[in-house]
Amino acid sequence: MNNQELKLALEPRFAPQIIGKLEEHLRLVGAGLGIEIFSRGNELVLSGAAPGVERAAAIFAIIGEQLQQGNHPGPAEITYMISLAKEDQLAKVASLTQNIVAVTARGKKLFPRTIGQQQYVEAVRHHTLSFGIGPAGTGKTYLAVALAVAALQAKEVNRIILTRPAVEAGEKLGFLPGDLQEKVDPYLRPLYDSLYDIMGVDLFQKHFERGVIEIAPLAYMRGRTLDDSFIILDEAQNTTPEQMKMFLTRLGFGSKAVVTGDITQVDLPRGVRSGLADVAEIFAGVSGIAVVMLSDRDVVRHELVQRIIRAYQRYDALDK
Numbered sequence: 001m002n003n004q005e006l007k008l009a010l011e012p013r014f015a016p017q018i019i020g021k022l023e024e025h026l027r028l029v030g031a032g033l034g035i036e037i038f039s040r041g042n043e044l045v046l047s048g049a050a051p052g053v054e055r056a057a058a059i060f061a062i063i064g065e066q067l068q069q070g071n072h073p074g075p076a077e078i079t080y081m082i083s084l085a086k087e088d089q090l091a092k093v094a095s096l097t098q099n100i101v102a103v104t105a106r107g108k109k110l111f112p113r114t115i116g117q118q119q120y121v122e123a124v125r126h127h128t129l130s131f132g133i134g135p136a137g138t139g140k141t142y143l144a145v146a147l148a149v150a151a152l153q154a155k156e157v158n159r160i161i162l163t164r165p166a167v168e169a170g171e172k173l174g175f176l177p178g179d180l181q182e183k184v185d186p187y188l189r190p191l192y193d194s195l196y197d198i199m200g201v202d203l204f205q206k207h208f209e210r211g212v213i214e215i216a217p218l219a220y221m222r223g224r225t226l227d228d229s230f231i232i233l234d235e236a237q238n239t240t241p242e243q244m245k246m247f248l249t250r251l252g253f254g255s256k257a258v259v260t261g262d263i264t265q266v267d268l269p270r271g272v273r274s275g276l277a278d279v280a281e282i283f284a285g286v287s288g289i290a291v292v293m294l295s296d297r298d299v300v301r302h303e304l305v306q307r308i309i310r311a312y313q314r315y316d317a318l319d320k
Helices: 015-019 021-033 050-068 075-086 090-096 115-126 140-153 180-199 201-209 241-248 303-319
Strands: 003-009 036-040 043-049 129-133 159-164 213-217 229-233 256-261 289-293
Touching: 003 050, 015 021, 015 050, 021 036, 021 050, 021 075, 043 050, 050 075, 050 090, 075 090, 090 115, 115 129, 115 140, 115 289, 129 140, 140 159, 140 180, 140 229, 140 256, 159 180, 180 201, 180 213, 201 213, 241 256
Parallel strands: 129 256, 129 289, 159 213, 159 229, 229 256
Antiparallel strands: 003 043, 036 043
């Protein structure tokens, strides 16, 4: 295989971010593509097999473009670019940053970080009911909340309703201090955190006090019909089939619902089947419903999270 050496001139203001702290990004790309990369001031020198060099150059070009757009890809995003480059699908990354989901209170643009996330976002936009199923760190809940806020701001819905089953993972609700609301609040805290980050605390409090935003345990949904609402059921792997059916039949006119969960992290009592387990089979081919399966490739947290998920998947496969 022919070896190649290529010199890349970096724009001085972006060079440190392209190179990464202690040249972390150079080491990631070099190791991932099997080439050597050195930095000389504002210049990179790439050497090794021609396909690897060309792919690395394309990755650094995309990083530079994203930095110009105000985005700051980190190790997780760069690792994902490497995996796509090896499959000659790197061109798909360019479309991700154009798909703005929302803008946070601090002016940060939110967009899908992976192809799987982009499919999930488009499914939510174009379907009345969407399921986002996948491991921790794939952005299922955060992107759903961002889409809900965008729909509220565009006046497509009149309110946002976020709910979770209050299933304990270890602790028992009865032993926690406080009244019922104080007992269930810890289960709902991740939803509050997402809204704080996207809307800002002041705007969130204003909408919350007016009832425009409602955050409640799943049991509070029984007997209601939810019209003109963007409804998110989070941690749906902890619903029973009966609870799932109850929730889905709450959907009213002018509403959109998103159900998220990870079927590998069920906290239900042993022998109780998750209501999320069979949705892909139950709703196959049903008009207006989308089921998107995210994978460890869509994890946008620390790359170690991807390795942890894969290790558990290997272990579970052996155990079976």
